[in-house]
Amino acid sequence: CLKPGHRKQHLFSFPTLALFTVEVPQQLYVAEYGSNVTMECRFPVNGSLNLGLLSVVWEQKRQGQLESRDVYTLRNGETLLSSQHRDYMGRAALLHNELKLGRAILQITSVKITDAGSYLCLIDYQGADYKYITLEVKGQKWNEDKLAFICQSEGFPLAEVFWQNEKNFSLSGSANTTYTLTADGLYNVTSILIISQNMNENYSCVFWNKELNENTSFIYFACFLSHNFTFPVCLFVCFLFVCSVLFFFDSFNEYTVWWTKVPDLIYHRHVCDSTGPSLCINNLPKDKIIHELPC
The missing domain is CATH 2.60.40.10 (Immunoglobulins)
Incomplete structure (x- = not known):
């Protein structure tokens, strides 16, 4: 199982704040092959956002695979593309204009079947927490016959x-x-x-x-x-x-x-x-x- 607190210690520090909680408005997303999908997790901002203190990690883990894949990483307000898995290059983005509202929205374009799986959303902002979201990918709809x-x-x-x-x-x-x-x-x-x-x-x-x-x-x-x-x-x-x-x-x-x-x-x-x-x-x-x- 993925252990975000342990795996990301080299990137982030996780102070313990009981009031800091990441929430997900939707735990399951279903996308059609070739379409675009946005997945969201929310975090408390408590006033104006200090972007330099914010780190966001989106990772994907497929069933049966030991290693997770880095989808998108924002570290201390800066995008970290060096760790992004090649399958998501040019397709995965974080909607930065939504961060000030406490919304970490991941957008994936041209959805592939390999995008299906469990997604970790980890937020570090004067406290840290994470949630998992599931993405299912369905085939394109043709006639029933x-x-x-x-x-x-x-x-x-x-x-x-x-x-x-x-x-x-x-x-x-x-x-x-x-x-x-x-x-x-x-x-x-x-x-x-x-x-x-x-x-x-x-x-x-x-x-x-x-x-x-x-x-x-x-x-x-x-x-x-x-x-x-x-x-x-x-x-x-x-x-x-x-x-x-x-x-x-x-x-x-x-x-x-x-x-x-x-x-x-x-x-x-x-x-x-x-x-x-x-x-x-x-x-x-x-x-x-x-x-x-x-x-």
Whole structure:
């Protein structure tokens, strides 16, 4: 568990003031993939704000991950960008004009699935306290008769993305593939394939490294469930058939796979090396599942 008082001793001192309390008007936020979200915690100002005495820390911790990620840090009134995790560079900001009102509002733009998790809001201002806020990320809303399969990868060099069904028929023309360049010079590639629910077959998403003549493939099974099915059954069906996940890119060290029956989402981040095939997903330990919702 995260222990803010211990972990941040090298940055802040925490005098004990029983009256200093951080409050959160909302403990759970739900954001749509690609949208913007603001999360807020409040603290007592007691008159005019002395910005030089104020420190604010926003950190994110995902289920199953040992290390937290620095989202935004304000130390003694100054923004500390050197500690900010690269995933939040250019996307996370603190609304400074709200600080004088005792509101530490974190804004995240272009929400990613990896933004989901527990957020720590820690305030040090003539006393210290913290609270946790949960952010859930849902898939974009399409028509109810559609399913969306999303492949996402980050690495170098830029990979091409191909989609095909179990009959090896190319579906790449129906996919929407985009990429962004990170601050570290890596390519973040996202490809979305939308299909009709009546197309009950397997689908493959292939990342192709043209320069190295290597590929990484993900095989999807479209699970279509009636309203009588419960969540555990759906989770088992989805994980049971999404197997044969191969890792050949040494340079692509982070993979994200989504299964979604809009608007709900199942998400799994593979923690595997690049030496060979991974285990079938339904055999992976529970702690490898980062975020899950009904299919």
